[in-house]
Amino acid sequence: xxxxxxxxxxxxxxxxxxxxxxxxxxxxxxxxxxxxxxxxxxxxxxxxxxxxxxxxxxxxxxxxxxxxxxxxxxxxxxxxxxxxxxxxxxxxxxxxxxxxxxxxxxxxxxxxxxxxxxxxxxxxxxxxxxxxxxxxxxxxxxxxxxxxxxxxxxxxxxxxxxxxxxxxxxxxxxxxxxxxxxxxxxxxxxxxxxxxxxxxxxxxxxxxxxxxxxxxxxxxxxxxxxxxxxxxxxxxxxxxxxxxxxxxxxxxxxxxxxxxxxx
Amino acid sequence: xxxxxxxxxxxxxxxxxxxxxxxxxxxxxxxxxxxxxxxxxxxxxxxxxxxxxxxxxxxxxxxxxxxxxxxxxxxxxxxxxxxxxxxxxxxxxxxxxxxxxxxxxxxxxxxxxxxxxxxxxxxxxxxxxxxxxxxxxxxxxxxxxxxxxxxxxxxxxxxxxxxxxxxxxxxxxxxxxxxxxxxxxxxxxxxxxxxxxxxxxxxxxxxxxxxxxxxxxxxxxxxxxxxxxxxxxxxxxxxxxxxxxxxxxxxxxxxxxxxxxxxxxxxxxxxxxxxxxxxxxxxxxxxxxxxxxxxxxxxxxxxxxxxxxxxxxxxxxxxxxxxxxxxx
Numbered sequence: 264x265x266x267x268x269x270x271x272x273x274x275x276x277x278x279x280x281x282x283x284x285x286x287x288x289x290x291x292x293x294x295x296x297x298x299x300x301x302x303x304x305x306x307x308x309x310x311x312x313x314x315x316x317x318x319x320x321x322x323x324x325x326x327x328x329x330x331x332x333x334x335x336x337x338x339x340x341x342x343x344x345x346x347x348x349x350x351x352x353x354x355x356x357x358x359x360x361x362x363x364x365x366x367x368x369x370x371x372x373x374x375x376x377x378x379x380x381x382x383x384x385x386x387x388x389x390x391x392x393x394x395x396x397x398x399x400x401x402x403x404x405x406x407x408x409x410x411x412x413x414x415x416x417x418x419x420x421x422x423x424x425x426x427x428x429x430x431x432x433x434x435x436x437x438x439x440x441x442x443x444x445x446x447x448x449x450x451x452x453x454x455x456x457x458x459x460x461x462x463x464x465x466x467x468x469x470x471x472x473x474x475x476x477x478x479x480x481x482x483x484x485x486x487x488x489x490x491x492x493x494x495x496x497x498x499x500x501x502x503x504x505x506x507x508x509x510x511x512x513x514x515x516x517x518x519x520x521x522x523x524x525x526x
Numbered sequence: 527x528x529x530x531x532x533x534x535x536x537x538x539x540x541x542x543x544x545x546x547x548x549x550x551x552x553x554x555x556x557x558x559x560x561x562x563x564x565x566x567x568x569x570x571x572x573x574x575x576x577x578x579x580x581x582x583x584x585x586x587x588x589x590x591x592x593x594x595x596x597x598x599x600x601x602x603x604x605x606x607x608x609x610x611x612x613x614x615x616x617x618x619x620x621x622x623x624x625x626x627x628x629x630x631x632x633x634x635x636x637x638x639x640x641x642x643x644x645x646x647x648x649x650x651x652x653x654x655x656x657x658x659x660x661x662x663x664x665x666x667x668x669x670x671x672x673x674x675x676x677x678x679x680x681x682x683x684x685x686x687x688x689x690x691x692x693x694x695x696x697x698x699x700x701x702x703x704x705x706x707x708x709x710x711x712x713x714x715x716x717x718x719x720x721x722x723x724x725x726x727x728x729x730x731x732x733x734x735x736x737x738x739x740x741x742x743x744x745x746x747x748x749x750x751x752x753x754x755x756x757x758x759x760x761x762x763x764x765x766x767x768x769x770x771x772x773x774x775x776x777x778x779x780x781x782x783x784x785x786x787x788x789x790x791x792x793x794x795x796x797x798x799x800x801x802x803x804x805x806x807x808x809x810x811x812x813x814x815x816x817x818x819x820x821x822x823x824x825x826x827x828x829x830x831x832x833x834x835x836x837x838x839x840x841x842x843x844x845x846x847x848x849x850x851x852x853x854x
Binding site for chain 1: 597715794
């Protein structure tokens with residue numbers, strides 16, 4: 264029986280249960296100005312930006328190139344937001360990537376503290392800072408999963424894995440795409456958050472983007488024909504499970520047969 | 527038709543066994559007679575019936591194409607039939623075959639005299655050979671040649687003596703860069719923070735030296751003396767990793783350079799990481815030499831062309847890889 268227990272232990276170590284990213288704590292708290300609820304959307308956006316974003320992105324969204332101590336003693340450093348547009352602001356705020364506690368860490372999905380109205384106000388404010396792209400409206404229901412898989416293999420699977428489970432590249436984590444909405448995928452492709460390359464509409468057109476999103480949404484819940492998906496990590500864990508379970512069973516059978524000789 | 531009928535009748539007769547076999551004349555028993563065990567026999571029959579049933583179920587499930595969870599039912603039916611078969615073997619071995627345990631001592635060591643005798647016999651049996659050493663040599667030669675013949679197909683793994691072909695690439699000065707659809711690259715359309723795959727115009731794309739990865743960086747970030755190879759900061763490298771020959775499919779590009787890792791070309795197989803701003807030097811990973819860079823120039827139409835050949839041999843490394851230079 265020892266062998267079986269050892270096998271189960273190894274299994275438990277090999278098949279990590281991915282924690283739901285959505286429940287992870289927010290990077291940092293937010294500040295809402297007094298009476299901010301009563302103001303118009305424009306004014307609300309400006310006050311929220313000044314309180315929560317300006318330490319790193321500058322008072323006018325011009326960016327902070329060298330680490331500078333800003334409001335509340337926060338050492339800020341960050342890229343300019345002049346021409347990023349509503350597209351990037353909506354992506355970073357709705358994924359909980361921003362606000363970020365430390366500019367040197369990789370932004371990751373976390374609980375969003377801003378309300379929907381506050382986000383809309385901030386997005387409108389950032390969009391008003393320059394001329395940037397608007398929030399995309401992808402239509403994955405029009406996309407082809409097969410074409411999307413081909414595109415995903417060519418442009419995305421190197422980092423995100425063909426099963427959209429994410430992984431690692433040198434110097435960064437690659438997030439899994441299970442919590443990414445259609446709009447967020449469309450935004451990420453155009454922005455290239457953190458170290459991801461960005462893809463212009465000449466490289467991946469709006470139609471191809473629909474295909475891509477259709478595939479990612481399919482890959483979140485594929486029909487596991489074999490039954491147990493084992494994290495969809497590929498042949499390695501599958502082979503290990505087969506070997507450990509099959510060998511355990513064979514050892515048990517051998518012990519059963521061998522009993523007669525020992526007695 | 528009549529033939530089929532004959533076969534069927536013959537098969538039926540064989541199966542049922544109409545004619546009883548003649549009884550063998552009584553001989554002295556070797557194995558002691560065991561007590562009949564009707565219960566175990568019944569269990570065995572039941573198990574065999576189960577095997578038949580499970581096998582039939584497999585066929586049925588296989589035929590029912592639209593069954594939900596078909597894979598699982600198939601596995602259950604086939605696995606079940608194997609388990610029942612194993613159980614049947616178990617019952618036969620444990621309860622139905624007459625068994626006895628016999629202890630037999632190890633044989634005494636043969637006398638050394640007899641062993642010497644065998645040696646002598648072997649030696650003397652060779653008395654018909656007049657040229658023993660020649661025959662031994664010829665025999666070893668034959669077996670050696672056979673062994674060599676078995677090893678020769680390994681030569682197909684790559685050139686052994688003449689590695690010249692590994693240095694040739696389809697690139698030469700003036701050759702245009704085209705994309706997958708054969709469209710030339712216009713320098714003004716190549717953007718920063720993204721990556722492109724390029725091929726030689728009119729060249730064989732299957733050659734290991736053909737595919738390029740093209741990226742654009744701020745010109746001032748590119749280190750001398752390779753800055754002249756990069757018009758407008760556009761650099762081109764071989765897409766084949768110098769470690770094991772995988773395609774370099776990852777481009778790490780920071781959105782905000784001061785707080786994030788440098789831009790890098792990364793191979794997804796073993797994470798060899800190359801610096802596109804600094805002559806493709808290895809930053810991380812198992813690759814042993816820099817990624818070969820292709821010098822570029824922009825022609826009068828603003829299109830990208832090769833300004834020469836690669837800075838070094840392309841493809842995975844082999845012995846002596848550093849001894850030659852890439853040729854057209």
